[in-house]
Amino acid sequence: EAQVTQNPRYLITVTGKKLTVTCSQNMNHEYMSWYRQDPGLGLRQIYYSMNVEVTDKGDVPEGYKVSRKEKRNFPLILESPSPNQTSLYFCASSLRDRGSYNSPLHFGNGTRLTVT
């Protein structure tokens, strides 16, 4: 089954304790992206990657890191989480070169992070 898999689904942590949220897709997609969703704000892009070893900042990259060493994986790293990073996080992927009309975003099922 074609899918984007995120782990964990729920995570409660304390300020300053490094954490990683994993994202893996099995569709051979070049493009992957991380979003956070907060009430009233919609999804905001954190980082994205157009291909292996190519990553770029989105709109809200502060406090986050990513890596793209393999095509299928795109982990999100919070080196020193803070309470304002409490949010619902989604990973997404798509083909890169077919244009957005021909390659919709496929989302993972989300990670709800709480930082106390």
Place this chain on the structure above:
Amino acid sequence: RKEVEQDPGPFNVPEGATVAFNCTYSNSASQSFFWYRQDCRKEPKLLMSVYSSGNEDGRFTAQLNRASQYISLLIRDSKLSDSATYLCVVNRLRTNNDMRFGAGTRLTVKP
């Protein structure tokens, strides 16, 4: 001002009703447009793309008005299963790396 604005609702309608959502966008250079559906605590899923000439998919009709910079979604004969949040998505580029999401419009269809 947000780049993509939607009425948050909630819209509470009876089964069988017709309901319409509007979404406005501020960047006139936007190139592609979509409606995504998001069920409570779940991931967004593509409902339909929105083309310049307007398009229909069963009970759903999407329209684009570039001059006024808004897109709309019309749902006819509402079903209980249509209850969800509908996200308006606008893309300034040909590729997916600049998608802008509205905050969503919540719809509840009641028996």
